Amino acid sequence: MTPLLSIRDLSKQFNGTPVLEGVSLELARGELKVIMGPSGCGKSTLLRCINRLIEPTSGVIEFDGQDITQASTDVSWVRQQIGFVFQQFALFRHLTVLDNVSLALRKLRGVNRLEAQSRARHELTKFGMAEFSDKFPAELSGGQKQRVAIARALAMDPQVLLMDEPTSALDPVKSREVAQLLRGLSQEGVTIVCVTHDLSLAESLSQAITFIHNGRIHAVGPVSALAQRTEDPVIQNFFGKGSD
């Protein structure tokens, strides 16, 4: 089966300093891939490269068979197909929840205001946030912001959802809710790449995780199996800290 997202030998350098080196990944449609690794290992840079927020130094990213690293690529179209949920939620502070979710539909897809708001409400209802439609981000809790951020990304009906540390600002109860939500989305056919430090989230989302260290894929496998690699100081260092 042709992968929906294929990353081959991706590298990124900032001012000559390598942040990603020869990363290769493949995701089938509906697959949920979890990426872990210590801070500064290049996880977020990888997500940003996939969404073209950062231009890779070399390598190929194919989305649905099309190389999206080419200069001729319609970046706006790529970004509409590959949604991004940020660690800090990044909701637009000056807009209500409803406007946060409907803005891109109106301005990028040309959907009229009423239709866009109706679709946004539908999306918010799925995440139990419809009653907060008229609230501003500052009036929401971390968990509520997270749900709005996911609803905003999904309102554009993306084929891939990139999630950067989705539970870093949430308590364990909310983290479990997010895990449940992501599993549900994956079952609905949304392809998800989730970067996280949260071991319990990683275990509950995917049977195998991709572990990145110093910009390279260091290991792939189930969390439990990786945690038992006592001979690997990198893994032990991370998992030791992670399970504190």
Next chain:
Amino acid sequence: MTNWMIFWRDLIEQLPLITQGLLNTVLLASTVSVTGLLLGCVVLYLSISRRPLVRYLTKSYISFFIGMPLIVLLFLMYYGAPQFGLSFTPFEVAVLGFTLNVAAYNAAYLTTAYNGLDPVELDAARAQGFSEWQVFRLITLPQVLRTSIPALTNQMISNLKDSSVVFLIQYTDFFARVQELASSNFQFFKAYMFAAIVYLVMVSVLVLASRVVQRRLGLSMV
């Protein structure tokens, strides 16, 4: 006739001219507040460009016009430019000079507000597929304008007060008419106190309007 009676008589007599002067002042101050804000927004947009040369040029513009006294700029344009065959009416010089000056200040205020924005919020807009222009128009500008309301209001107040210098380039504003009133009966203190009170009332209206706007927009920017 007492001095007060002379003053009031002349004031009432010259009221049509003073009113016209007041309208000229309001016209000039409101025009340059709008044009200065529009140009300030353009300068902000250019100052956050990804092209270093554009950023350098816009920063130079801000430094140059903030550094130059407004009256020097007005004199250069009104008295200096005709030596090169460029003639403008007093109103044109006032609008152009004020706009260049006010835009530099406004751009500086807006830049300060821009620096306070969460860059991830802008990345989130880009990540959704918005172009740089859309990010600026839909996300950046509404937020920096709201954050800058106090500074922009102060600038509008300055525009109103500073407009009193334009009588030096033959623009008959409110203050020019008050000067005529003062010199017609030599009641300088009364005339200038009258001018001060009128300016104070106009400034108070602006301050009150700004507070109402800030209160209405306050919640969304918590």
